[in-house]
Amino acid sequence: MEKVNTEKRVEIIEAALQLFSERGFEKTTVDEIANKANVGKGTIYLYFKNKEQIFMAVIEEGLSKMITHLNQIFSHGNYMTQLREMITYHFKFVEENKDFYKIFLKERLNFCFYDNPSKTKIVELHHQLYRLLEEFFHNGIKEGYLRLGNPNYYSLSLSGMISHFIVHWLTTGETESITSMTDTILEIFLTGAQKTK
Amino acid sequence: MEKVNTEKRVEIIEAALQLFSERGFEKTTVDEIANKANVGKGTIYLYFKNKEQIFMAVIEEGLSKMITHLNQIFSHGNYMTQLREMITYHFKFVEENKDFYKIFLKERLNFCFYDNPSKTKIVELHHQLYRLLEEFFHNGIKEGYLRLGNPNYYSLSLSGMISHFIVHWLTTGETESITSMTDTILEIFLTGAQKTK
Amino acid sequence: MEKVNTEKRVEIIEAALQLFSERGFEKTTVDEIANKANVGKGTIYLYFKNKEQIFMAVIEEGLSKMITHLNQIFSHGNYMTQLREMITYHFKFVEENKDFYKIFLKERLNFCFYDNPSKTKIVELHHQLYRLLEEFFHNGIKEGYLRLGNPNYYSLSLSGMISHFIVHWLTTGETESITSMTDTILEIFLTGAQKTK
Amino acid sequence: MEKVNTEKRVEIIEAALQLFSERGFEKTTVDEIANKANVGKGTIYLYFKNKEQIFMAVIEEGLSKMITHLNQIFSHGNYMTQLREMITYHFKFVEENKDFYKIFLKERLNFCFYDNPSKTKIVELHHQLYRLLEEFFHNGIKEGYLRLGNPNYYSLSLSGMISHFIVHWLTTGETESITSMTDTILEIFLTGAQKTK
DNA sequence: GATGAATGAGCTTTCATTCAT
DNA sequence: CATGAATGAAAGCTCATTCAT
Numbered sequence: 001m002e003k004v005n006t007e008k009r010v011e012i013i014e015a016a017l018q019l020f021s022e023r024g025f026e027k028t029t030v031d032e033i034a035n036k037a038n039v040g041k042g043t044i045y046l047y048f049k050n051k052e053q054i055f056m057a058v059i060e061e062g063l064s065k066m067i068t069h070l071n072q073i074f075s076h077g078n079y080m081t082q083l084r085e086m087i088t089y090h091f092k093f094v095e096e097n098k099d100f101y102k103i104f105l106k107e108r109l110n111f112c113f114y115d116n117p118s119k120t121k122i123v124e125l126h127h128q129l130y131r132l133l134e135e136f137f138h139n140g141i142k143e144g145y146l147r148l149g150n151p152n153y154y155s156l157s158l159s160g161m162i163s164h165f166i167v168h169w170l171t172t173g174e175t176e177s178i179t180s181m182t183d184t185i186l187e188i189f190l191t192g193a194q195k196t197k
Numbered sequence: 198m199e200k201v202n203t204e205k206r207v208e209i210i211e212a213a214l215q216l217f218s219e220r221g222f223e224k225t226t227v228d229e230i231a232n233k234a235n236v237g238k239g240t241i242y243l244y245f246k247n248k249e250q251i252f253m254a255v256i257e258e259g260l261s262k263m264i265t266h267l268n269q270i271f272s273h274g275n276y277m278t279q280l281r282e283m284i285t286y287h288f289k290f291v292e293e294n295k296d297f298y299k300i301f302l303k304e305r306l307n308f309c310f311y312d313n314p315s316k317t318k319i320v321e322l323h324h325q326l327y328r329l330l331e332e333f334f335h336n337g338i339k340e341g342y343l344r345l346g347n348p349n350y351y352s353l354s355l356s357g358m359i360s361h362f363i364v365h366w367l368t369t370g371e372t373e374s375i376t377s378m379t380d381t382i383l384e385i386f387l388t389g390a391q392k393t394k
Numbered sequence: 395m396e397k398v399n400t401e402k403r404v405e406i407i408e409a410a411l412q413l414f415s416e417r418g419f420e421k422t423t424v425d426e427i428a429n430k431a432n433v434g435k436g437t438i439y440l441y442f443k444n445k446e447q448i449f450m451a452v453i454e455e456g457l458s459k460m461i462t463h464l465n466q467i468f469s470h471g472n473y474m475t476q477l478r479e480m481i482t483y484h485f486k487f488v489e490e491n492k493d494f495y496k497i498f499l500k501e502r503l504n505f506c507f508y509d510n511p512s513k514t515k516i517v518e519l520h521h522q523l524y525r526l527l528e529e530f531f532h533n534g535i536k537e538g539y540l541r542l543g544n545p546n547y548y549s550l551s552l553s554g555m556i557s558h559f560i561v562h563w564l565t566t567g568e569t570e571s572i573t574s575m576t577d578t579i580l581e582i583f584l585t586g587a588q589k590t591k
Numbered sequence: 592m593e594k595v596n597t598e599k600r601v602e603i604i605e606a607a608l609q610l611f612s613e614r615g616f617e618k619t620t621v622d623e624i625a626n627k628a629n630v631g632k633g634t635i636y637l638y639f640k641n642k643e644q645i646f647m648a649v650i651e652e653g654l655s656k657m658i659t660h661l662n663q664i665f666s667h668g669n670y671m672t673q674l675r676e677m678i679t680y681h682f683k684f685v686e687e688n689k690d691f692y693k694i695f696l697k698e699r700l701n702f703c704f705y706d707n708p709s710k711t712k713i714v715e716l717h718h719q720l721y722r723l724l725e726e727f728f729h730n731g732i733k734e735g736y737l738r739l740g741n742p743n744y745y746s747l748s749l750s751g752m753i754s755h756f757i758v759h760w761l762t763t764g765e766t767e768s769i770t771s772m773t774d775t776i777l778e779i780f781l782t783g784a785q786k787t788k
Numbered sequence: 789g790a791t792g793a794a795t796g797a798g799c800t801t802t803c804a805t806t807c808a809t
Numbered sequence: 810c811a812t813g814a815a816t817g818a819a820a821g822c823t824c825a826t827t828c829a830t
Contacts, residue, residue, distance in 0.1 A: 191391055195344045239790065
């Protein structure tokens with residue numbers, strides 16, 4: 001019933017992405033998506049089984065992009081460069097995909113509850129992202145760049161810092177580029193906030 | 198039209214809190230809230246102008262609780278104790294107010310868009326929380342506990358770490374108490390993740 | 395969710411009965427029913443779970459009426475009088491409940507397929523009607539009024555004759571009262587069409 | 592716009608016949624018909640103006656078949672043989688055209704309302720069938736096989752008996768061949784159900 | 789104050805029909 | 810001739826809100 005990737009499908013996803021991020025899933029109507037995508041309302045249902053599937057496709061799209069790029073970053077260069085680039089990439093990504101990131105931040109909490117088959121792809125991608133970071137921090141310890149410790153805790157800490165800076169940036173009007181925060185975060189993450197004697 | 202605090206109002210808020218956190222705002226019906234609160238559906242509209250106002254009240258309630266308690270923590274004891282207690286308190290709070298915290302995490306992003314008069318109270322409280330933490334970190338620097346730097350960045354970093362650990366905890370089944378994470382977070386925040394020679 | 399018998403419920407059933415018989419189930423919209431019944435569309439759903447349940451209620455209503463009356467007829471008088479009255483009653487019933495009878499004639503074929511719980515009541519009533527007639531003809535044989543034979547075949551034959559006369563009457567403009575057909579049918583049923591020497 | 596009989600047209604009618612009898616007219620989609628007939632959806636509209644016309648063609652097809660065959664039966668043999676064969680033919684027909692007969696039984700009631708030009712063909716055929724039987728019973732009286740009386744009443748009586756036996760057979764699982772009912776019906780129709788002294 | 793029956797705007801989804809290829 | 814992607818009117822149903830009691 002659902003058609004494969006075509007120009008129309010992409011247009012629908014892009015329209016939906018914007019609207020979902022502006023008004024949220026529930027407050028966005030299929031009519032609005034159709035209008036913004038310049039397709040008939042019925043057309044939407046040629047490409048997606050229902051409104052929820054559009055949402056899933058939107059998330060999938062964004063998560064896949066993130067994973068692909070992180071994999072690229074982690075595939076060459078030395079560790080510290082990768083660390084810095086990972087942070088910068090997050091900021092660049094959010095600047096370019098503000099809409100997706102807003103949705104992502106809101107929906108993270110629900111990913112775990114996605115049990116029905118139509119959502120497993122999302123859960124799978126989210127796990128992939130999680131494991132990618134875990135491995136990265138695991139390597140950091142093994143290669144002697146990071147202190148001994150649970151790599152997941154490092155992962156959660158840095159991710160938390162990054163996403164919280166982003167939340168702050170998004171909610172305070174997105175003045176200036178947020179990429180300039182890279183060094184700040186890197187320093188706090190690596191050397192901590194405590195005054196050394 | 199809106200009545201002041203009474204037992205009924207509290208019951209409505211508590212019922213709504215639970216339902217909103219379980220199903221989200223849109224998927225919760227006023228009927229359900231009325232049932233759970235053991236009041237008539239019409240009664241709800243004696244205490245709240247509309248469904249959205251219930252939501253606002255729920256958020257207000259939670260934010261006020263947090264602010265009150267943080268103020269208490271910051272009012273006595275030495276700095277490092279306050280820092281540790283602040284983290285522990287967050288964890289305790291989320292354990293006791295899981296429902297509210299979920300909503301809070303999701304809605305944070307929207308606080309900035311709350312322009313209409315009915316939401317200013319929320320924005321105000323959110324700012325208060327923000328300033329409270331800013332001041333706390335500002336003091337940490339002034340009193341020589343924290344390295345020189347922008348107190349907001351410290352605030353964002355630690356808040357991000359805390360909330361991200363909570364997200365992880367919430368989405369992985371809430372096994373064990375999360376308060377045990379206090380030391381882990383404190384250490385990473387204070388001394389960083391980098392291996393020292 | 396469904397309210398019990400009230401004036402509104404009755405009005406909805408009556409409006410639906412008319413519309414269903416005029417346009418058929420599918421071509422009748424809930425809006426139309428609501429309009430004809432002078433209630434809001436939403437009100438319909440206070441009394442019926444969905445459109446199909448209205449239909450079921452309509453059928454139930456009519457079948458119950460028929461069964462009740464047939465029971466009355468079969469409860470007193472001698473056999474031949476009962477037989478005649480039964481036929482007359484069918485004609486009177488269809489004259490007074492033309493709408494229902496049309497629906498009944500069309501839906502008979504589907505009664506057997508009504509497996510889901512919401513329809514068992516209908517199936518049950520239909521069986522009741524069937525057994526009532528079977529027993530009536532069984533008695534006719536036992537009491538020596540009817541020739542030896544399978545009572546079901548007599549039941550099917552007479553019912554068939556009656557309903558076909560009704561179909562004819564309904565489709566040819568319902569000129570004159572159809573009750574005048576009672577004797578014609580009775581005679582053919584009892585003594586047959588063949589010329590006796 | 593409508594093409595004459597071709598293989599494709601026949602396939603569409605046959606597919607529609609089956610689907611209409613299974614799900615009814617409204618619940619059958621043009622897509623389904625197209626799929627079952629192995630033609631493109633657009634192709635259907637080369638052969639039929641709209642969905643309703645497919646339905647009409649289905650009915651026409653079946654009625655024509657019945658009329659043709661009844662004419663054959665009535666064209667040779669003696670009267671009583673013709674009578675018996677007419678009944679048997681009905682049963683054989685329904686066994687071979689169960690789908691059509693179900694639709695026919697349901698739609699009979701509407702034939703009279705078919706006023707618009709697209710339906711006159713149906714009405715015409717239905718009248719033809721009616722007159723064919725009327726004439727047959729008229730002859731039966733004239734030739735001394737049947738008692739004096741209105742031939743239409745005999746026609747309605749026997750037709751009613753036959754179709755009601757068929758309804759019963761269709762709704763009770765179609766166990767055994769229904770053709771075995773021929774004698775039963777014939778006897779009741781000819782000699783009646785009343786016990787003779 | 790408290791209620792819940794009543795409402796209709798508004799939603800998602802379906803599907804007969806068209807038409808460019 | 811044949812097709813199926815595209816369409817939007819129209820349907821069933823939900824639910825926030827009102828208001829007579």
